[in-house]
Amino acid sequence: MSIYVNLDLMLVKRRMQLTELAHRVGITLANLSILKTNKARAIRFSTLDALCRELGCQPGDLLEYRDQRTGTQNIS
Amino acid sequence: MPGRAHTSAHIVKLWIDVSFVVAFAGFCLLALWLALSPMIMAGPNSRGDVAIPVAIGSRSIRPVVAVQEAGPASGEVANPRIVDGRGELRFETNSWSLQFFPNLVRVFGFGVVLYLLYLVRGILRSALAGRPFAVDCIARIRIIGLSLIALGFAIPFIEYSVASNVLARLDLAGLAIAPPFDIRQETVFAGLLVLVLASIFGYGARLESDQSLTI
Numbered sequence: 001m002s003i004y005v006n007l008d009l010m011l012v013k014r015r016m017q018l019t020e021l022a023h024r025v026g027i028t029l030a031n032l033s034i035l036k037t038n039k040a041r042a043i044r045f046s047t048l049d050a051l052c053r054e055l056g057c058q059p060g061d062l063l064e065y066r067d068q069r070t071g072t073q074n075i076s
Numbered sequence: 077m078p079g080r081a082h083t084s085a086h087i088v089k090l091w092i093d094v095s096f097v098v099a100f101a102g103f104c105l106l107a108l109w110l111a112l113s114p115m116i117m118a119g120p121n122s123r124g125d126v127a128i129p130v131a132i133g134s135r136s137i138r139p140v141v142a143v144q145e146a147g148p149a150s151g152e153v154a155n156p157r158i159v160d161g162r163g164e165l166r167f168e169t170n171s172w173s174l175q176f177f178p179n180l181v182r183v184f185g186f187g188v189v190l191y192l193l194y195l196v197r198g199i200l201r202s203a204l205a206g207r208p209f210a211v212d213c214i215a216r217i218r219i220i221g222l223s224l225i226a227l228g229f230a231i232p233f234i235e236y237s238v239a240s241n242v243l244a245r246l247d248l249a250g251l252a253i254a255p256p257f258d259i260r261q262e263t264v265f266a267g268l269l270v271l272v273l274a275s276i277f278g279y280g281a282r283l284e285s286d287q288s289l290t291i
Contacts, residue, residue, distance in 0.1 A: 031291045041289040 004064045005043075007036040010055050025050040082204070089200040096193040103186035110179050114172055123168040124175035127182075128239045131256035132161030136236065139254055162256060165242075174245060177238050184234075188227065195220050209281040217274040224267030228260040 011018060018036065022029045027047065034040050035047075048059055055062070109116070116122055133139020143156040169175055195216040202213040239255035 027291065034289065035291045039289065040291045041286050043291050047291050 001038065001041075002065055002068050004038055004066055005035050005040070006062055006064055007032070007051075010057055010062060014055055016055070021051075021054060024054045085200060085204055089197070089204065092193060092196055092200060096190065096197060099186055099190050099193060103183065103190055106179065106183050106186060110176070110183055113176065113179070117170065117172040117175075121170075123170050124172070124179070125166065126169055126175045126178050126242065127164050127166045128178050128242050129235050129256050130163055130165045130239060130243070130253040132158065132163055132251065132253060134252045134254055136254050136257040139252075141252065162258075163253075165239075165253065167246075174242065177241060181234055181238050188223070192220055192223060209277060209284045211281060214274055214277045214281055217270060217277055221267045221270035221274055224270060225264050226267075228262075228264035228267060231263070232257050232259050 011021065018032055019029055022032045025032070025047070027050075035043065048062070051062060052059060113124060117124055131139040133141045138160050141158045141161060143158060145153060145156065198216050199208075199213050202208060202210050207213065236255045236257045243253065243255055
């Protein structure tokens with residue numbers, strides 16, 4: 001999958017622990033960990049909405065596309 | 077699993093469990109008899125039972141036996157015959173070697189039934205635990221399908237070779253009998269259906285995986 005979730009970066013920026021975010025968003029730590037380690041296949045809008053609300057960011061701040069062939073961002 | 081389906085699954089599991097115990101007991105008894113048969117049949121008056129499938133007629137595939145009309149021919153019926161007659165030849169013998177292979181095939185049959193029941197029990201256990209689309213469950217369904225297809229083709233060869241071996245040693249008169257050779261079409265078809273079911277379950281497993289990895 002070429003879509004990466006920059007959750008750890010946002011957590012560092014907001015100086016927040018994963019457990020605290022899980023508690024505030026209302027999803028389990030295990031599911032948040034799946035999201036953080038890029039093992040998730042899909043993300044619900046409701047989850048994205050809650051994450052953006054609690055982290056005070058835009059969906060684009062959390063999600064990033066990286067070209068798997070070059071390993072870099074591919075923005076046209 | 078909904079309440080009524082859950083109850084049905086429990087009833088089926090109970091039935092499968094009972095069948096498994098009965099088949100296991102039969103397997104153990106037959107295997108024990110087979111293992112001890114050289115000693116048991118060494119006695120002067122001891123006999124063993126033999127049962128082999130036979131085709132009624134002189135051919136192995138679609139045997140035909142002509143039937144005579146009683147009394148003078150009426151003209152309404154011509155050329156009456158029995159086609160594809162099947163039966164089981166049973167006899168007692170004091171020859172150990174004569175009873176060994178038919179009973180070995182029976183033990184093998186019990187073993188296969190036991191293995192299939194064991195797999196079905198595993199599937200039901202997964203379903204009752206709320207994991208019908210588990211990977212091991214799908215593997216079990218696939219093994220059942222492949223086993224049924226293999227048995228559909230293997231059984232006729234085994235039956236034919238054992239029956240022809242036994243019939244070659246017997247000198248029977250009165251009725252023409254031959255070793256049967258029947259491809260088990262219904263078994264092969266059931267196996268194909270089970271394989272289709274396995275692929276549907278595989279798709280279900282992918283959907284479940286997608287769902288569990290959707291955050």
